[in-house]
Amino acid sequence: xxxxxxxxxxxxxxxxxxxxxxxxxxxxxxxxxxxxxxxxxxxxxxxxxxxxxxxxxxxxxxxxxxxxxxxxxxxxxxxxxxxxxxxxxxxxxxxxxxxxxxxxxxxxxxxxxx
Numbered sequence: 001x002x003x004x005x006x007x008x009x010x011x012x013x014x015x016x017x018x019x020x021x022x023x024x025x026x027x028x029x030x031x032x033x034x035x036x037x038x039x040x041x042x043x044x045x046x047x048x049x050x051x052x053x054x055x056x057x058x059x060x061x062x063x064x065x066x067x068x069x070x071x072x073x074x075x076x077x078x079x080x081x082x083x084x085x086x087x088x089x090x091x092x093x094x095x096x097x098x099x100x101x102x103x104x105x106x107x108x109x110x111x112x113x114x
Contacts, residue, residue: 024098041081045077052080052086070085
């Protein structure tokens with residue numbers, strides 16, 4: 001006898017592959033899949049802000065001076081974050097006629113005497 005005990009009819013390579021696949025599956029289950037790596041937003045300069053907003057330099061400077069637009073100042077330079085500029089633009093949404101009609105209908109229905 002050579003001292004080897006046969007427990008299955010698969011060879012050593014197949015056993016290693018099966019064990020490796022099982023270990024990978026167990027590791028994948030242990031690591032949460034919905035973890036998100038926080039994205040670090042890079043500040044942009046004045047020229048990039050002009051392009052994003054589609055404004056002229058004079059208009060953007062007036063909005064900065066009136067503190068209408070979100071900005072940062074460090075060392076005499078102006079910085080912006082694209083997400084904040086986009087949020088600023090989204091605040092100025094003008095309602096469509098159908099949205100106005102829906103709001104009017106819901107107001108009338110809520111104030112009707114019962």
